[in-house]
Amino acid sequence: MIGNHFSLILLPTNKCNVACEYCFEDKTDDFMSLEQLSVVTDKVLDHMERKAIATLTIYWQGGEVMLLSPHWFARAYELIDKAAAARGKQVRHSLQSNMIGYSHKWNQIIVDMFGNSVGTSMDFPNLYRRAKGRTPEEYTTLWARNVRAAREAGIEVGVISIPNKETLRLGAERFYSYFVDELQLTDFQVNTSFSGGEATVAKRESLLDLDGLSQFFVDLARVWVTRGYEQGVKLGPFDELMNQFSGDPACLPCIWRQNCADEFVSIDALGHVAQCDCWVTSYPEYWFGNIFDDVSFTELLQKSKARRKFQARPEKLMQHETCAGCDYLSVCHGGCPVRTYAITGQFFVKDPYCQVYKALFSTMEELATGVAAARSLHITKEKRWEEVVQRR
Amino acid sequence: MTAVVYHIPLHLAALYRGKKIIVRVHDPAELIKALSDSDCENLIGVQLLSLTMDAEALADWGYAVPVELAMRRPAEEFPLLYRHAKLLDKHPVRVSIPVTSGFSKSVKVASSLRFSIKLAVNQPDPTVVEELREVLAFYLRHPSVSQPVEYFHSTLLSFYHHDPITLWDIQEEDPAVLRYITDDGKETVARQFNASVSSVIGDLGSFVTDLKSELLADGGECASCEFFAHCGGYFKWPRRDFVCDGVKTVFHALRAAAGELEHDLAAFPRSRTGTLR
Numbered sequence: 153m154i155g156n157h158f159s160l161i162l163l164p165t166n167k168c169n170v171a172c173e174y175c176f177e178d179k180t181d182d183f184m185s186l187e188q189l190s191v192v193t194d195k196v197l198d199h200m201e202r203k204a205i206a207t208l209t210i211y212w213q214g215g216e217v218m219l220l221s222p223h224w225f226a227r228a229y230e231l232i233d234k235a236a237a238a239r240g241k242q243v244r245h246s247l248q249s250n251m252i253g254y255s256h257k258w259n260q261i262i263v264d265m266f267g268n269s270v271g272t273s274m275d276f277p278n279l280y281r282r283a284k285g286r287t288p289e290e291y292t293t294l295w296a297r298n299v300r301a302a303r304e305a306g307i308e309v310g311v312i313s314i315p316n317k318e319t320l321r322l323g324a325e326r327f328y329s330y331f332v333d334e335l336q337l338t339d340f341q342v343n344t345s346f347s348g349g350e351a352t353v354a355k356r357e358s359l360l361d362l363d364g365l366s367q368f369f370v371d372l373a374r375v376w377v378t379r380g381y382e383q384g385v386k387l388g389p390f391d392e393l394m395n396q397f398s399g400d401p402a403c404l405p406c407i408w409r410q411n412c413a414d415e416f417v418s419i420d421a422l423g424h425v426a427q428c429d430c431w432v433t434s435y436p437e438y439w440f441g442n443i444f445d446d447v448s449f450t451e452l453l454q455k456s457k458a459r460r461k462f463q464a465r466p467e468k469l470m471q472h473e474t475c476a477g478c479d480y481l482s483v484c485h486g487g488c489p490v491r492t493y494a495i496t497g498q499f500f501v502k503d504p505y506c507q508v509y510k511a512l513f514s515t516m517e518e519l520a521t522g523v524a525a526a527r528s529l530h531i532t533k534e535k536r537w538e539e540v541v542q543r544r
Numbered sequence: 545m546t547a548v549v550y551h552i553p554l555h556l557a558a559l560y561r562g563k564k565i566i567v568r569v570h571d572p573a574e575l576i577k578a579l580s581d582s583d584c585e586n587l588i589g590v591q592l593l594s595l596t597m598d599a600e601a602l603a604d605w606g607y608a609v610p611v612e613l614a615m616r617r618p619a620e621e622f623p624l625l626y627r628h629a630k631l632l633d634k635h636p637v638r639v640s641i642p643v644t645s646g647f648s649k650s651v652k653v654a655s656s657l658r659f660s661i662k663l664a665v666n667q668p669d670p671t672v673v674e675e676l677r678e679v680l681a682f683y684l685r686h687p688s689v690s691q692p693v694e695y696f697h698s699t700l701l702s703f704y705h706h707d708p709i710t711l712w713d714i715q716e717e718d719p720a721v722l723r724y725i726t727d728d729g730k731e732t733v734a735r736q737f738n739a740s741v742s743s744v745i746g747d748l749g750s751f752v753t754d755l756k757s758e759l760l761a762d763g764g765e766c767a768s769c770e771f772f773a774h775c776g777g778y779f780k781w782p783r784r785d786f787v788c789d790g791v792k793t794v795f796h797a798l799r800a801a802a803g804e805l806e807h808d809l810a811a812f813p814r815s816r817t818g819t820l821r
Contacts, residue, residue: 156633203604204634397687410657414630463627470623476649482656482688517687 158205159416160196161429164189164228165215166421169253170291173280174314174358176348176494177433179215182421188444189228192419193235195449200241202450207242213429215421218253222261229265247271251309252283252291254298259305269308272299276330277318280354296335310339310386317357320364324371332385341388341405342372344505348434348494359495362504366511373515377523390516396483397520407488407503413462417453419443425452427462430490461499465489468500475502480513549588551734552725554578559729562586566722568614570594572602584609591640595624603631610636612662619646622653629657636660643668648679651693655682661693662715665791666735667779673790680794684801696798699774703802710776712752717778719748733781755781771795 166180184192200208210232212225229245236243247266250273262270274295275281278288281295299309311331319327331337344365345358376387381394388405395402406412406428418432419425423444426432432439440456443449453459469486470476478484487503495504503509549564554575557567561583568591569575575590589610592599602611613628615621618641631637638660641650647663654661668676683693684700692698698714712718717734724734732744733751746754759766759777765788766772766780774795779788 399687399690410629411626466626467623470626470653476622476653479686479688481652482658485656 156206158200158208159211160208161211161213161416161418163213163215163418163420163429163432164217165219167219168214168216169219170250171282171284173352173354176346176430178349183220184421186227186231190231192443193232195443197235197239197241199449201239209244209246211246211248213248216250216253217247218249218258222258225261225265251295251298254302256305259307262307268306270302271310271312273312275313275316275319276327279316279318308339309337310341311337312341312343314343314345315360315365315368317360320360320368324368324375328372328375328379332380338384339386344491344508346430346491346494348430348490362507366508369508369512370515373512373519377519393513393516394520397517398524404483408484410485411463411466412489413459428490462489465500469502472500473502480510483513484509546721549722550725551722553727556725556729557583564588566591568593571597572599576601576605595621595628599628599631603634608635613637613639615639615641615650618642618644618650622650625653625657632658638662640664643672643676645672648675651679651682655689655691658691660691663693663695665695667783667786668791670790676794677797680797699798700802702774703799704805708773710774711778712776718752720752723748752776
């Protein structure tokens with residue numbers, strides 16, 4: 153927030169075109185108008201000037217962003233670009249969509265505004281993603297068709313996936329094979345589930361046995377190192393952990409940053425400001441305020457009691473949890489507040505996925521060491537990764 | 545010849561105008577209010593004496609001036625370091641950690657937040673030497689450590705390059721180079737955690753040279769110490785009767801690690817001639 157870069161997760165609509173059973177968002181039918189976007193842009197740029205922040209990344213999410221038109225985005229792009237240029241600021245844009253509403257009409261704006269790249273989501277197997285009155289299989293078919301079309305148009309597609317009970321049963325090899333061999337994706341990411349919002353059967357089911365989930369992550373790390381790492385397959389967050397434990401520059405996901413309150417905020421279509429998309433759509437009691445109120449964005453953030461809780465969280469964890477003595481403190485800092493709150497109902501306790509993270513961290517540390525050792529042991533390129541993995 | 549740097553309390557800033565200064569202050573907001581742009585031209589660094597104060601004002605201060613966070617009670621204060629992590633976006637930041645019982649938690653947290661660290665080691669109590677050795681092992685071996693931990697880091701490099709630098713230089717405590725100005729305006733040695741800080745008698749410009757000569761002439765522990773070139777009698781001040789057995793084990797470990805590093809790096813080119821890219 154007071155660094156040289158500012159990240160904004162912007163939800164230009166709270167509406168969605170599908171009805172995934174485990175979705176954490178309390179959706180509404182609201183859209184942000186271009187006039188409202190202009191107010192948001194000016195207030196954010198004012199804040200950047202006050203805090204001497206040079207660059208901004210806007211992560212466009214929903215709801216579902218493709219419920220707005222490519223034309224709306226073209227005008228939004230022009231509006232933001234012009235306002236930022238007048239202040240000497242740089243703005244980058246990133247797009248996250250479920251791709252259900254994708255058509256070739258989106259191609260040009262994805263090139264112009266989003267660097268020809270889009271992020272989407274899919275699980276394997278898909279148990280909970282579906283359109284109203286349709287099956288998960290129908291959803292998967294439509295999604296896969298649209299993703300294929302986008303890739304054929306030259307768009308880079310990255311996928312976020314959340315393991316479910318069936319994922320664990322089928323195992324890491326099958327999971328990896330689905331994304332890399334069947335879908336031929338080279339960029340995907342695995343997240344742990346977040347069960348915010350109204351309780352449902354799917355949300356209860358999505359909280360997996362931690363031993364099983366840990367084993368899945370460990371197995372997946374080994375599959376990736378054996379089959380994908382050298383071939384350029386990006387698998388988040390494993391790839392960044394590999395960088396981290398190899399001593400290379402790493403960009404770890406927000407759940408493991410020292411304090412997400414220093415990094416970004418989210419604004420929804422009604423102007424509510426909160427820590428991230430999860431908080432803004434699930435927990436009104438944790439809103440920082442509303443950007444359309446008669447107050448500067450800087451003041452809104454400074455005066456927010458809710459935000460102060462986020463800022464204080466790592467400090468409290470160091471006082472009351474075992475984090476300060478953990479070997480992996482530098483890559484975790486107590487984990488994600490929203491996962492913690494959604495699962496435990498408490499704020500100032502460490503992330504309940506601690507066990508899973510530790511299993512992954514120690515595995516990636518071993519694998520990174522093994523990779524370095526393999527290099528010094530003169531193992532042939534073809535054999536190197538297999539031996540590294542088998543030795544563990 | 546390098547100009548002497550003065551480590552001053554904020555209220556004496558006017559007296560040292562035009563000189564190189566490090567300003568120590570409890571509240572960053574006071575500093576920003578008090579210093580003019582021309583004062584900042586000679587500002588070498590800022591030392592924050594309180595970790596409970598809001599550092600946001602300093603984070604927004606556009607001078608990218610080096611900041612030192614001075615801890616007093618490292619066994620208790622380590623959670624407070626999180627409040628200051630954001631300073632790194634705009635300033636080089638170092639945490640000064642007194643080597644007292646329980647200080648290792650502060651080292652681990654500071655390191656995990658990617659702060660540089662200076663161990664204010666002074667004359668360590670024998671009961672904390674084991675903890676000091678554990679921290680050394682952490683610095684040498686733990687993969688998360690990405691920033692220097694002084695005095696270990698410069699001493700290790702000094703052994704590696706076979707180019708002795710004394711702890712007086714590494715710890716920035718040679719008054720010929722850096723002079724500590726007490727709150728009542730007296731010039732002394734920059735060991736601000738030591739009660740006898742104002743007890744220096746004689747010429748501060750030759751303080752370290754004089755001390756070294758005296759220690760060697762005494763024929764005591766320093767006269768036969770294999771690490772004297774790396775220490776410079778640092779651990780024999782202010783109490784000459786300090787027994788160095790514990791701190792020597794740290795020097796031994798650092799010298800061994802430098803040798804190991806030298807060996808590994810010498811072997812590295814040979815390993816790169818194999819089949820790997």
